[in-house]
Amino acid sequence: MSAFGTSDAGRPQSIYSGEVAQQFIMPTINVPSRRPFTEAGKGLGRLKLLVAGVGKTALIRTITQSCSHIVHVDPTVPVAMASKGFLPTKTMPNSPPISQGTFQITETLASTKPYPSWWKDSAFSSPTPAPILTEDTILDRNICLVDTPGYQETCRPTDTMGQVSQYVESYLQKSRLDGLEDPDVLKTISGSGGLLVDAVLYMIPSSGLSATDIHYLRQLDALTNIIPLIAHADTLTLEQTAAAKKHIAQQLAEADLGLFSFDPSTDGVGEQHIYAASSELGSDSEVMDASLLMSSEYEVIAHLERICDEFVKRVARKREAGNEALIRDARGKIFTYGSFRLGVFGPGSDIDTLVVAPKYVTRADYFEIFPNLLKEMAPPGSITDMAVVADAFVPIIKFEFDGISIDLIFSRIAMLKQLNKDFTVQDSGLLRGLDEAELRSLNGTRVTDEILSLVPEESTFKLALRAIKLWAQRRAIYANIMGFPGGVAWAMLVARVCQLYPKAASSVIVNKFFHIMRRWPWPQPVLLKHVEGGPLQVRVWNPKLYKGDQFHLMPVITPAYPSMCATYNITRSAMTVIQQELSRGCDITDNIMLGKSPWSDLFVKHTFFTKGYKYYISVITASTDKEAHKIWSGYVESKVRVLVQGLEQHQSIALAHAFNKGYERRHRCTNEAEISQVQAGSFSFLAKDSDVKEEDFEQEGKVEEVQPVETKPDLSGIPGLKTEPTNDAHGLKTEENETQPGVKTEGVKSEDDNSKAPSQIPKHNPYTDVFTTTHYIGLTLSEGAKSLDLSYQVENFKALCTQWEKYDAVLNSLNVQHVRSFNLPDDVFEANETKPQKPQKKRVIPNANGAAQIKKRSASEENQEPPAKRQQASVTAAG
Structure with a gap:
């Protein structure tokens, strides 16, 4: 068998059994099961590349994941060097394991070739082809990537050099024509490539060649071609890369080593060609400087661990002041989950973090002590934008630590009074005695693990997940709190596709993701494994037992016990929007796989504000204290989904699409009247952060005038449309020139007129800063809608928010308004986006008598049907 051959062991083996393997195969999807074949790949002969030096394994993985011509990759297998003759013996996945380590040479076989014609004919002519002739087994493995151990990791560098040289020589011996099989003889003579190692990619550090490197290169130069690569070039500047190339070229010239050249005219003579191996593919929203970002994030985790230990010690002193042993050994644990733990975080990503404490620490202790302790123990000024939401579905403290966003949740362990240093949360028995909020908190880390x-292949999963996360963020469908899937839900969806296609490349996983999820028969749940039972009396997702679980529209079930629905709050409108985006993703990735479109097309920004809707509802939270506003706006944000669900029930609304984030603004006012205008949605007193300086609080200054943005709705486009409360059950028709807001928008004010007003300003400060956060909901009206009274939904939403026990009418206000697309504020548009313009009314030309001309219909037009109204988007399919 040749080095590029295959065997039955190379067939794809299902890693599942029983019902799990039958859960959802999607046999009706007629799309490629792997990368599409390319013309360049079809024409490629046999190629065997050996990689030596530093950074070898990462380079091989990058080649197999990124090369668009490779349609299939086999699992990497070790190669055993025979004791006699040094002939490599290929070991199969089912063979007894060979000792692993830095001394082991491995091979990764890949294919760029199409299926043979006989396979295509038989595949379509026979409904049940022979099991042994699966798609993977008949592919011609024409690419072989050989990974070698690094000599710097062994005791004697000559051992590694000798082993690699023997490997290359063994194929030189096998390539003698008298020892080849007929197909290999023909391929060798025809120039299609044979068994030889065609080239060595030698990875060189930027510091240059060592004496051992030069000795290694001399041995390999006598056996095959050498292509030098500067390793980890993405960590170097252009100047550093150029200097490294010059230095290495000089070293090679002094050693009289000739290198392979892609230009046949040079024949290796003249300028030395040295290349740079980089993992950076170009400008990307997810590119980051890992050396900076990673270190700061892990430093933050270390800070949190120290703060967590002190927090537990303080509670221990509070509970048992005389128990010195308890206080001395008191400690908590910090666990990460979500994107950070999955390894797919990027610039601006939150670090989802869990605080675990012994049983004597309660959630009340956590919210009472931990926020102040954070500010006390963290470096001065490092904690900013803190918001404490104790009443959320998962109680949380949100803040920024040195510019890095942290979401901090809490759970105690009711079974333990002390936590060991090596404590983990994988044992399901630790869930005993916890309430539902604690279970949800503790399950974050368990689910991520x-x-x-x-997943069958972790690196493939992570790369595909990064793409899907970026797509979801760019298309504004990534926000659990606003009724869209969150990070964990998207991760589970991608993981399910990886399970269905365990050997597919990341690009194929992305394409398959859109096709499978668009056709998924919701509300059938997405499961990564069977829902497990357990010894605890806790609720596990079960729509047959719990009626509430039957109303989940797109259930994605967490794999850790107790299983829960990670998408319980997806609304009908959000589901419709997701399905629209999945359809768009199908079309774009199909073109990408065919080479007709670039990947950047998939990540084009959403059009929520530019082209999405004509009518919007804006939810404005305002406060005159920054810290109070964080708390108030966070609570209202968690309830916007309730307003969306109320709007969906209105017979005149087909779709209520909540944007996935709010817009924070700062305003500077000088009196009560200006504050009231800001609370009502005015932008006349908007101030940039750069305009607000500390010295403004000590001396009078003039605020630069900002041109107001008109936010009063123009409802002239919809006769009879009305959104303010009325006693007329049928709704009054809106006059053409009416300028009153479409929704009754009075802010919620204190009934006590003698209470301290929020605008009482110290004499040394002439300004009051008003902080606002605005959430936008795009509306699509039902066909034929002539009137729209949202007063019931709006008033219910306001009542829900203002009845919160922490609501302070002196500091906080809530306002809901209707806004037309052309009245949206400028800051929701980027520089390259076009803001919708107000439609121009047709000019009426008077006749000779001064009256407007009215065109009468002819008799033939009298009985014609009126023109059909434009079909509005519907959520019927999502119901």
């Missing part, structure tokens, strides 16, 4: 353990 389960996801990583259930």
Whole structure:
């Protein structure tokens, strides 16, 4: 068998059994099961590349993941060097394991070739082809990437050099024509490539060649071609790369080593060609400087661990002041989950973090002590934008630590009074005695670890997930709190596709993701494994037992016990929007796989404000204290989904699409009247952060005038449309020139007129800063809608928010308004986006008598049907 051959062991083996393997195969999807074949790949002969030096394994992985011509990759297998003759013996995945380590040479076989014609004919002519002739087994493995151990990791560098040289020489011996099989003889003579190692990619550090490197290169130069690569070039500047190339070229010339040249005319003589191996593919929203970002994030985690230990010690002193042993050994644990733990975080990503404490620490202790302790123990000024939401579905503290966003949740362990240093949360028995909020908190880390353990190939999963996360963020469908899937839900969806296609490349996983999820028969749940039972009396997702679980529209079930629905709050409108985006993703990735479109097309920004809707609802939270506003706006944000669900029930609304984030603004006012205008949605007193300086609080200054943005709705486009409360059950028709807001928008004010007003300003400060956060909901009206009374939904929403026990009418206000697309504020548009313009009314030309001309219909037009109204978007399919 040749080095590029295959065997039955190379067939794709299902990693599942029983019902799990039958859960959802999607046999009706007629799309490629792997990368599409390319013309360049079809014409490529046999190629065997050996990689030596530093950074070898990462380079091989990058080649197999990124090369668009490679349609299939086999699992990497070790190669055993025979004791006699040094002939490599290929070991198969089912063979007894060979000792692993830096001394082991491995091979990765890949294919760029199309299926043979006989396979295509038989595949379509026979409904049940022979099991042994699966798609993977009949592909011609024409690419072989050989990974070698690094000599700097062994005791004697000559051992590695000798082993690699023997490997290359063994194929030189096998390539003698008298020893080849007929197909290999023909391929060798025809120039299609044979068994030889065609080239060595030698990875060189930027510091240059060592004496051992030069000795290694001399041995390999006598056996095959050498292509030098500067390793980790993406960590170097252009100047550093150029200097490294010059230095290495000089070293090679002094050693009289000739290198392979892609230009046949040079024949290796003249300028030395040295290349740079970089993992950076170009400008990308997810590119970051790992050396800076990673270190700061892990430093933040270390700070949190120290703060967590002190927090537990303080509670221990409070509970048992005389128990010195308890206080001395008191400690908590910090666990990460979500994107950070999955390894797919990027610039601006939150670090989802869990604080775990012993049983004597309560959630009340956490919210009472931890926020102040954070500010006390963290470096001065490092904690900013803190918001405490104790009443959320998962109680949380949100803040920024040195510019890095942290989401901090809490759970105690009711079974333990002390936590060991090596404590983990994988034992399901630790869930005993916890309430539902604590279970949800503790399950974050458990779910993340389960996801990583259930995917066939972790690196493929992570790369595909990064793409899907970026797509969801760019298309504004990434926000659990606003009714869209969150990071964990998207991760589980991608993981399910990886399970269905365990050997597919990341690009194929992305394409398959859109096709499978668009056709998924919701509300059938997405499961990574069977829902497990357990010894605890806790609720596990079960729509047959719990009626509430039957109303989940797109259930994605967490794999860790107790299983829960990660998408319980997806609304009908959000589901419709997601399905629209999945359809768009199908079309774009199909073109990408065919080479007709670039990947950047998939990540084009959403058009929510530019082309999405004509009518919007804006939810404005305002406060005159920054810290109070964080708390108030966070609570209202968690309830916007309730308003969306109320709007969906209105017979005149087909779609209520909440944007996935709010817009924070700062205003500077000098009196009560200006504050009231800001609370009502005015932008006349908007101030940039750069305009607000500390010295403004000590001396009078003039605020630069900002041109107001008109936010009063123009409802002339919809006769009879009305959104303010009325006693007329049928709704009054809106006059053409009416300028009153479409929704009754009075802010919620204190009934006590003698209470301290929020605008009482110290004499040394002439300004009051008003902080606002605005959430936007795009509306699509039902066909034929002539009137729209949203007063019931709006008033219910206001009542829900203002009845919160922490609501302070002196500091906080809530306003809901209707806004037309052309009245949206400028800051929701980017520089390259076009803001919708107000439609121009047709000019009426008077006749000779001064009256407007009215065109009468002819008799033939009298009985004609009126023109059909434009079809509005519907959520019927999502119901």
